[in-house]
Structures are given as structure tokens and as C-alpha cells.
Amino acid sequence: xxxSIALPAAATLARPRAxxxxxxLLPWLLLSPLLLLLAAFTYWPLLHTIYLSVVDVRLFxxxxxxxxxxxxxxxxxxxxxxxxxNTVIYIALSLPLKVLLPIPIAVFVWCAGARMASLHRSILFxxxxxxxxxxxxxxxxxxxxxxxMVQSGLRPLGLQMPALLSDAATAIHAIIxxxxxxxxxFNALLxxxxxxxxxxxxxxxxxxxxxxxxxxxxxxxxxLLSPTIYFVAITSVLFTVQQVFTPINIMTxxxxxxxxxxxxxxxxxxxxxxxxxxxxxATALLLFVGLGALAALKAWLLGRRVHYA
Amino acid sequence: xxxxxxxxxxRRAALGASLSTLALPALAQSRTxxxxxxxxxxxxxxxxEVLAGFHEAHPEVRVTDVPKDxxxxxxxxxxxxxxxxxxxxxxxxxxxxVGLVRNAGAVPLDSGEDRGAFLxxxxxxxxxxxxxxxxxxxxxxxxxxxxxxxxxxxxxxxxLDPERAPANWDEVVAMGVQIRERTGRFALFISQGxxxxxxxxxxxxxxxxxxxxxxxxxxxxxxxxxAAMQLWQDMAVTHRIHSTLSEREQNTLWLGGQIGxxxxxxxxxxxxxxxxxxxxxxxxxxxxLWKDLPRRVPNSGSALMVxxxxxxxxxxxxxxxxxxxxxxxxxxxxxxxxxxxLAPNPLADxxxxxxxxxxxxWRIPVAxxxxxxxxxxxPGNRVVxxxxxxxxxxxxxxxxxxxxxxxxxxxxxxxxRIIAESR
Numbered sequence: 001x002x003x004s005i006a007l008p009a010a011a012t013l014a015r016p017r018a019x020x021x022x023x024x025l026l027p028w029l030l031l032s033p034l035l036l037l038l039a040a041f042t043y044w045p046l047l048h049t050i051y052l053s054v055v056d057v058r059l060f061x062x063x064x065x066x067x068x069x070x071x072x073x074x075x076x077x078x079x080x081x082x083x084x085x086n087t088v089i090y091i092a093l094s095l096p097l098k099v100l101l102p103i104p105i106a107v108f109v110w111c112a113g114a115r116m117a118s119l120h121r122s123i124l125f126x127x128x129x130x131x132x133x134x135x136x137x138x139x140x141x142x143x144x145x146x147x148x149m150v151q152s153g154l155r156p157l158g159l160q161m162p163a164l165l166s167d168a169a170t171a172i173h174a175i176i177x178x179x180x181x182x183x184x185x186f187n188a189l190l191x192x193x194x195x196x197x198x199x200x201x202x203x204x205x206x207x208x209x210x211x212x213x214x215x216x217x218x219x220x221x222x223x224l225l226s227p228t229i230y231f232v233a234i235t236s237v238l239f240t241v242q243q244v245f246t247p248i249n250i251m252t253x254x255x256x257x258x259x260x261x262x263x264x265x266x267x268x269x270x271x272x273x274x275x276x277x278x279x280x281x282a283t284a285l286l287l288f289v290g291l292g293a294l295a296a297l298k299a300w301l302l303g304r305r306v307h308y309a
Numbered sequence: 310x311x312x313x314x315x316x317x318x319x320r321r322a323a324l325g326a327s328l329s330t331l332a333l334p335a336l337a338q339s340r341t342x343x344x345x346x347x348x349x350x351x352x353x354x355x356x357x358e359v360l361a362g363f364h365e366a367h368p369e370v371r372v373t374d375v376p377k378d379x380x381x382x383x384x385x386x387x388x389x390x391x392x393x394x395x396x397x398x399x400x401x402x403x404x405x406x407v408g409l410v411r412n413a414g415a416v417p418l419d420s421g422e423d424r425g426a427f428l429x430x431x432x433x434x435x436x437x438x439x440x441x442x443x444x445x446x447x448x449x450x451x452x453x454x455x456x457x458x459x460x461x462x463x464x465x466x467x468x469l470d471p472e473r474a475p476a477n478w479d480e481v482v483a484m485g486v487q488i489r490e491r492t493g494r495f496a497l498f499i500s501q502g503x504x505x506x507x508x509x510x511x512x513x514x515x516x517x518x519x520x521x522x523x524x525x526x527x528x529x530x531x532x533x534x535x536a537a538m539q540l541w542q543d544m545a546v547t548h549r550i551h552s553t554l555s556e557r558e559q560n561t562l563w564l565g566g567q568i569g570x571x572x573x574x575x576x577x578x579x580x581x582x583x584x585x586x587x588x589x590x591x592x593x594x595x596x597x598l599w600k601d602l603p604r605r606v607p608n609s610g611s612a613l614m615v616x617x618x619x620x621x622x623x624x625x626x627x628x629x630x631x632x633x634x635x636x637x638x639x640x641x642x643x644x645x646x647x648x649x650x651l652a653p654n655p656l657a658d659x660x661x662x663x664x665x666x667x668x669x670x671w672r673i674p675v676a677x678x679x680x681x682x683x684x685x686x687x688p689g690n691r692v693v694x695x696x697x698x699x700x701x702x703x704x705x706x707x708x709x710x711x712x713x714x715x716x717x718x719x720x721x722x723x724x725x726r727i728i729a730e731s732r
Contacts, residue, residue, distance in 0.1 A: 059390055095576055140555075168708050255704050257705050268692070275384040
């Protein structure tokens with residue numbers, strides 16, 4: 001009898017606990033496909049890259065631990081020095097073009113109002129839709145100093161188009177300009193989305209108080225747009241290094257004289273053209289650490305100035 | 310029950326069909342399948358015709374050809390070897406053979422049943438490129454040599470004889486200056502495709518040797534090579550006859566009929582025939598001589614290597630190589646693909662003689678086979694870095710950032726350092 005009483009009591013206690021346990025597992029179950037993918041394609045390759053950067057991979061032989069030899073060898077390479085410096089240049093010169101320039105464009109489109117808004121947005125978005133390989137090839141033709149479209153426009157004026165892509169002093173700037181052109185429209189659309197959340201009544205009330213356009217921009221629009229600026233700045237830093245890979249590969253091959261290579265392209269050359277896995281992994285790891293530090297620094301600097309409405 | 314002849318025939322046919330279906334798997338089982346990785350993407354059809362001939366001659370072997378990118382095929386082969394799944398036969402850039410022997414487990418070609426007898430079908434000076442530590446590990450296949458192509462219309466417009474090409478570099482400069490002054494066009498474009506090929510050709514033609522015999526250090530900074538590189542810089546900076554545009558831009562300009570002379574591989578010949586048709590007529594000349602030295606031009610192109618680690622497949626791979634090295638096959642491959650014929654006496658082949666009747670310009674590369682020397686085979690696993698050093702050396706010369714007397718020895722020291730540090 002006592003057993004018959006005890007059983008329902010245990011069952012009433014066990015059921016919510018089991019349900020609670022099942023409830024706790026459910027989120028993990030739902031997340032598991034994503035977690036598995038992340039583990040397989042992000043974290044495991046990252047860990048394996050760390051391993052590969054400190055070993056010498058040999059055919060038919062076990063990997064040999066070489067400590068920091070791959071890193072020291074890399075530091076002695078002139079290609080690495082050039083690629084590191086160029087990486088800094090790419091980031092530093094791209095930021096104003098990709099982060100700041102889209103702001104006035106977005107404000108202009110926003111002020112233009114709903115009329116033609118779709119057309120403006122479509123025009124802004126077109127470069128983003130184009131394949132970067134196609135864009136790179138088209139720009140090669142356009143910038144050709146003998147037969148290019150730009151030269152055709154300059155010729156009647158008696159001007160000569162400089163050989164931008166084969167001059168070590170200008171090639172990197174040409175690539176920065178083209179890669180910025182590709183994303184300016186997209187970033188402007190992000191700013192437009194940010195601007196759309198700003199109530200127009202606030203502007204009208206500032207106008208009634210006699211505020212100038214500059215005052216409205218500085219004191220209202222930019223502070224309320226700061227979360228979007230923060231997002232665009234972070235993503236631009238992170239994506240610039242890898243985004244310019246395509247134009248480097250298609251337009252200059254890293255030259256002339258290493259003038260356009262960067263760490264991302266160098267890692268590719270080491271890994272997939274030279275099969276120097278140790279150096280390539282060391283380069284990738286340094287790039288990962290460098291970009292991580294830069295992103296953290298920017299997050300810290302900009303995060304303090306971001307105003308969330 | 311009487312069996313009519315028709316029924317008997319039907320039963321026999323059915324029996325035959327059943328037997329044949331039984332036999333098909335048996336044939337498939339006895340057939341060895343091998344893979345052949347190559348980068349002949351522009352000549353895939355011609356290559357497949359050659360392979361069709363092989364399948365006819367050797368029904369017991371089935372070759373699956375896999376087109377790859379020329380820039381990454383060596384890496385892919387090494388990665389596949391590391392994963393224990395290498396291709397059975399790979400078409401590799403000849404200058405990478407030493408590294409591939411050490412890093413991809415290539416098999417000596419004289420380890421087959423016929424002890425590499427098919428190698429005798431290849432010109433001895435061509436065979437050198439595959440010898441590593443005294444044994445043959447690679448056999449030339451799509452082999453090139455540099456030539457001078459010229460645009461006859463631009464020559465005529467500049468007041469030059471459109472049928473006469475420059476024979477040496479001094480004439481290249483003189484004619485180039487005349488083209489620039491009379492037509493305002495670029496006179497010359499030395500193709501730098503392959504990164505380290507064109508400078509090597511110019512320096513070796515000027516008497517240099519790229520590597521020490523033991524492959525441990527670079528040796529190209531000789532007075533002759535420095536003078537040749539200085540001439541290259543002078544042509545770009547002082548005489549302004551050499552286009553300083555990027556490789557891709559220059560190719561476009563040459564095909565558009567905007568450049569007077571093009572120095573590049575014989576491998577471009579068939580493409581030029583197609584791409585310049587109806588636009589301009591081009592001539593083909595030997596690689597220009599340097600001063601009074603005999604012509605010495607490093608060959609470029611690829612060699613075939615065997616990576617099979619399985620005995621039956623390796624035997625099948627050797628059969629394929631033996632077929633591909635038959636003189637009649639190499640001759641046909643030559644004029645269909647645009648690469649050099651490989652046989653010691655290529656003119657013994659009737660099909661090649663017929664082609665020369667139709668296309669006399671092809672006599673130039675065939676004759677230049679006698680002037681070729683082995684290309685530098687960079688050792689170790691840092692070949693691309695060596696190539697970048699040599700590429701940057703030329704680009705620095707073209708940008709005028711320093712004289713050849715500074716840039717060439719600096720590049721030599723850098724290449725030696727990389728070789729010493731690589732494995």
C-alpha cells in the first residue's frame with residue numbers, strides 16, 4: 001500500500017524535474033546545428049592553424065615541432081614587411097572613404113525624401129551587387145592608359161592617363177579607391193536605415209529653435225547615428241583586409257614590387273602557391289591577432305562615444 | 310516441341326547478351342584507372358584527343374584527366390600527397406621538379422618495367438630538367454622557349470622593314486626607338502608571365518647561371534646579367550620603348566595591335582594566331598642575341614611526374630608516359646597545342662613537316678630547340694618567395710628605383726638566404 005502511495009508522489013516530483021531538464025536541453029538542441037558548424041568550420045580550423053604555425057609539415061613523416069621558427073622566418077621576409085605595412089595603409093586609407101563618405105550621401109538621400117527614394121537606393125546598391133572579379137576586370141580596362149575609357153575622356157583635353165596600376169606609388173591607392181567604390185553604397189544604405197529611425201519631429205523642433213543644418217547634423221543626426229557608425233567602422237576594419245584580396249589578385253598580383261600585397265594575400269600565396277603551410281599559418285595567426293586587437297581597440301574607443309537612443 | 314531456327318537464334322542472342330553483361334564487369338575489373346592532373350585548360354580538347362589515342366592503344370588502362378589551375382596545381386598535388394591521395398600523373402611546372410620530388414613523393418621514372426626507355430624519345434638537353442640526384446623524376450611535356458613576335462603593321466608604319474626582326478638586343482633598342490619616335494607607340498613588351506621566367510631568360514642569355522650546381526645558392530649576379538638587366542631598365546626608363554604597364558594591360562595592348570614587339574613564350578603562338586586574326590599580321594623571330602654570345606635560353610613549361618604509390622597504377626602511369634613520349638604523339642601535340650616538339654629529331658615526323666609547310670613561322674621555335682638550356686629549378690618549399698624576389702627585382706628596375714648593379718646582387722643575396730632557410 002505504501003508503495004502505491006509512494007509511486008505517485010515520486011512521479012509528481014520527477015515529472016517537473018524531467019520537464020525542466022528537457023526544457024534546459026532544448027535551446028542547446030536547437031543551437032546544436034549552428035554550434036557544430038561553428039566548431040567544424042571556425043574553431044577547429046583556428047586551433048589547427050595555431051598548431052600548424054609551430055610545426056614543420058612533412059610528407060610521409062610526422063610533423064616536427066619548430067617552436068617559433070615559422071614566425072621568425074616570416075619576420076625576416078621582405079614580403080612580410082611590405083604586406084604588413086600595406087595592410088595598415090589599406091585600413092587607414094579605406095576608413096574615411098568607407099565610413100565617413102557614405103554619411104553625407106545617406107543624409108542627402110534621406111533629405112531628398114520618399115520621392116525617388118527607391119531609385120536612389122537602387123543606384124547606391126548596384127556596385128554591391130556586382131561580382132568583385134568582374135568589377136576588377138572592368139576597372140583594368142577602364143584605367144588602361146592607352147585604350148581605356150578614362151583615357152578616351154582625357155585625350156580630347158590633351159591629357160594623358162597615368163599608368164595607375166603599374167606604378168608602385170599609385171597602385172595601392174587605385175585598389176583602395178575601387179574597393180571603397182564597391183561598398184560606399186552599401187554603407188550609405190546602412191546609414192539610411194539608421195537615419196530612418198530618427199523622428200523628423202526632432203529636426204523640425206530644432207529648426208523652430210533656429211538651429212542651422214550643421215548644428216542639426218552635429219548635435220542630433222551624428223549622435224543618434226553613432227551606433228550605425230560604430231557598426232560600419234568595425235565591419236570596415238575587419239572586411240577591408242579580406243575584401244581587397246580579389247582586386248589584388250586580379251589587378252596587380254600584389255605588385256608592382258610588393259606595393260599592393262597585404263597579409264591576407266601573402267597568406268594565400270604562401271599556402272596555395274608555395275605550400276609553405278608553416279609560414280601561411282603564422283601569417284594567418286598574426287592577422288587574426290592583429291585584427292582582433294584592432295577591433296577591440298575600436299570597440300573600446302568608439303563604444304564610449306556611441307549614443308543608443 | 311520443335312524449336313524453330315528463329316527461337317534458337319533468339320536464345321543464342323539472349324545467352325550472348327547475358328555473357329556479355331557478365332564480361333563487362335570483368336573487363337572493368339581488369340582495367341586500371343588512373344588520374345592525370347594537368348593545367349592544359351586552353352588545350353583540353355587536343356589533350357583529350359591524345360588520351361583517346363592512348364585508350365585505343367591501351368584498353369586495359371583508363372585515364373581520367375583533371376584540369377587544374379597552373380598557379381595552384383603544385384600545391385594541390387602536395388596537399389593530395391599529404392592526404393595519401395596523389396594523382397597518378399601530374400603535369401607540373403618544370404622549375405618545381407626538385408621541390409616536388411622532396412615534398413610530394415614523386416616516383417623515379419626509371420623504376421618501371423622498361424626502366425624508363427621512353428625517355429630516349431626526348432631530346433637529351435630537355436631531359437635534364439627532370440633529373441634529381443642522378444635519377445629521372447620528370448619528363449618534359451608542354452615545353453616552351455622564348456621568342457620575339459613583332460607587329461608587321463607597326464614596323465611598316467615606323468619605316469622599318471616589316472619582314473625583318475631584330476637579331477640582337479642592340480637592334481631591339483634601335484628599332485624600338487624608331488617605333489616610338491615615328492608612331493608614338495610602345496615598341497616592346499617583355500612578358501613576365503610566370504614571375505621568374507623572363508629575367509632568367511635574359512640573364513642566362515647574357516652568360517649567367519641562375520643556381521650553383523649543388524642548388525644551394527643563387528649565382529646570377531654576373532657582370533653580363535647585370536648589364537642585361539640594366540639594358541631592360543634603360544629600355545623602360547631612358548629609351549622609353551618598353552611598356553611599363555601591368556602584364557594584363559600589356560597583353561591587351563599587344564593583342565589590340567598597339568605594341569611593336571612582344572617577347573614571350575612559344576606557348577602564346579597558337580593563341581596569337583586566333584586572337585590577332587583579321588587585326589594584324591605578326592612575325593616570329595628567335596630570342597635576341599646578347600652581344601657576341603651564342604644564344605642560351607632556359608626552356609620553360611611543364612614536365613610530367615608520377616606520384617602513384619600503388620604498383621598496378623604506377624605501371625599504368627608509366628604506360629601513359631611511354632605513349633605520350635612517342636615521337637608521332639609529341640609532334641602532333643606540338644602543333645596542336647603550340648608547345649615545342651620533344652623528340653631528338655622532330656623533323657623526322659611527317660605530320661610536323663606537313664605543318665611546317667603550312668605554317669613556316671613554326672620553324673623558328675623548332676630551330677631554337679638547339680639553343681635551350683635547363684631552367685633554374687628552385688629547391689625547397691619557398692619557391693614562390695624566390696619568384697617574388699625576382700619579380701620585384703624587375704619591377705624595381707622598371708620603376709627606376711635603383712641601378713641593376715644594386716638591385717641584381719641584392720636579389721641574388723635574398724634568393725640565397727631563402728634557399729638556405731628553406732627545407
